[in-house]
Amino acid sequence: MTNVKTFFSKHTLICLLIILLSSCEKDVIMVPDWCTEGTLTALINDEGIDDMVKNIIYEKPQGYRIPVDGVKKIIVIPYFTPGEFEYNTAVTSTLIEHNFFTVGTGSIRDYFLENSWGQFDITKGQISAPASLPQFLSTYGSEVPSKDPSRNISLAYDICSNSTINWALFDTNGDKIITAEEVQICLMEPTGGSGATRYYSFQVNNPSTGEVFTVQNYFVFFGCKSNTDPNKLTDPISFNFSTIWHELCHGMFGLPDRYAAYCSDGNTGRYDIMSNNCNWMHMNIYDKMKLGWIHPKILATTISRFGTSPQCIQIPAVESGKSAFILYDPKFPDEYWMVENRNKASSKYNFEKGLDDEGLIIWWIDLTETAPEKIVHLVSSKDWGKNPKSYTYKVGDPGSLMFKGKEGLEFGTVTLANSSGGLSLVIRKLSPSSKIMFGEF
Numbered sequence: 527m528t529n530v531k532t533f534f535s536k537h538t539l540i541c542l543l544i545i546l547l548s549s550c551e552k553d554v555i556m557v558p559d560w561c562t563e564g565t566l567t568a569l570i571n572d573e574g575i576d577d578m579v580k581n582i583i584y585e586k587p588q589g590y591r592i593p594v595d596g597v598k599k600i601i602v603i604p605y606f607t608p609g610e611f612e613y614n615t616a617v618t619s620t621l622i623e624h625n626f627f628t629v630g631t632g633s634i635r636d637y638f639l640e641n642s643w644g645q646f647d648i649t650k651g652q653i654s655a656p657a658s659l660p661q662f663l664s665t666y667g668s669e670v671p672s673k674d675p676s677r678n679i680s681l682a683y684d685i686c687s688n689s690t691i692n693w694a695l696f697d698t699n700g701d702k703i704i705t706a707e708e709v710q711i712c713l714m715e716p717t718g719g720s721g722a723t724r725y726y727s728f729q730v731n732n733p734s735t736g737e738v739f740t741v742q743n744y745f746v747f748f749g750c751k752s753n754t755d756p757n758k759l760t761d762p763i764s765f766n767f768s769t770i771w772h773e774l775c776h777g778m779f780g781l782p783d784r785y786a787a788y789c790s791d792g793n794t795g796r797y798d799i800m801s802n803n804c805n806w807m808h809m810n811i812y813d814k815m816k817l818g819w820i821h822p823k824i825l826a827t828t829i830s831r832f833g834t835s836p837q838c839i840q841i842p843a844v845e846s847g848k849s850a851f852i853l854y855d856p857k858f859p860d861e862y863w864m865v866e867n868r869n870k871a872s873s874k875y876n877f878e879k880g881l882d883d884e885g886l887i888i889w890w891i892d893l894t895e896t897a898p899e900k901i902v903h904l905v906s907s908k909d910w911g912k913n914p915k916s917y918t919y920k921v922g923d924p925g926s927l928m929f930k931g932k933e934g935l936e937f938g939t940v941t942l943a944n945s946s947g948g949l950s951l952v953i954r955k956l957s958p959s960s961k962i963m964f965g966e967f
């Protein structure tokens with residue numbers, strides 16, 4: 527009798543456990559613990575934010591340049607130094623045109639179209655025949671203290687003088703000066719890599735007419751594969767795209783270098799083409815805003831919204847549509863945060879393939895800084911919660927993007943301090959990384 531009873535109760539218990547467990551599993555699948563019904567970033571109501579605050583946040587910083595009509599003509603001059611760096615004949619004018627200007631192929635033009643959501647376009651000015659230089663690159667280098675030939679004005683001068691560029695075509699205002707407003711000049715080195723942007727002014731003769739023009743402009747230098755490279759036929763220009771985008775951002779827009787050591791260190795870490803030019807990735811949302819491509823809505827931080835519960839925000843990926851927002855505390859007007867969702871698959875041509883990870887990037891913007899390279903700070907996953915003045919992103923740090931499930935972010939909660947050391951905002955119910963992310967702000 528007792529045995530039967532024990533068996534029966536054990537059996538019932540096991541059955542109950544199985545039922546309980548299976549219903550628990552169902553609950554986990556059916557009810558996510560992140561918020562799922564949110565206001566789209568573009569539809570955040572920021573009428574309560576003062577216009578003066580908006581103007582300060584959106585205004586173009588000193589040194590940033592952008593053509594009013596959103597179109598930039600580009601000149602490309604490939605060059606070589608006979609007996610030292612021979613010309614790589616795989617770098618034909620057709621290939622240059624394809625890599626730079628052909629829409630719908632993942633070209634340099636496509637990169638800037640995607641970053642600007644179609645608002646900034648580069649067009650073909652002229653592609654020169656390869657310019658043969660009168661001396662070795664090493665000689666140009668030996669004439670300058672740093673041994674960097676791009677720092678020798680004679681190099682830029684000799685390339686332009688030996689090119690087939692018809693300068694008259696680019697002197698749109700007829701003042702005989704070829705300025706940055708009129709055209710961007712790219713000088714393609716036969717050395718297999720590298721990049722630099724320099725500002726020079728000198729006079730050149732038009733090859734056919736002999737007419738004299740002053741070229742007063744930014745010169746973007748970058749390498750194509752060298753003629754001695756055994757793989758010189760494979761992607762001889764596009765292997766270096768990330769450096770070319772980086773240099774063009776200097777030349778066309780005046781953006782600062784943000785690396786401390788090449789390719790990832792510095793305040794913006796491995797998530798900004800201006801700090802990580804060795805990998806494919808987008809420009810950061812601060813630069814996109816400051817160039818006028820997006821005016822993200824501004825949300826007061828929860829700490830400054832007493833009596834208001836946090837809002838669930840729906841954040842689509844930045845690569846496929848205008849999406850980002852700003853968190854701002856009126857009591858601390860010298861700082862704000864920018865939030866963007868970075869997602870590799872949302873880039874049509876894989877322009878984000880060099881990202882370490884995917885998810886929300888939170889940038890802390892420090893308006894007390896005057897040095898342009900020090901204004902934007904990545905909120906690193908290892909630093910959040912600390913005073914942003916003490917953020918210390920370093921090469922080799924783990925990925926810094928925010929998403930539920932990331933180590934330390936199992937509960938989808940992030941707490942951010944302001945530069946006065948006080949609690950500024952709490953992000954809750956953050957979703958896993960995805961093309962559309964959610965979180966309570």
Ligand SMILES: [Zn+2]
Pocket residue numbers: 772773776782783
């Ligand atoms: Zn640079």
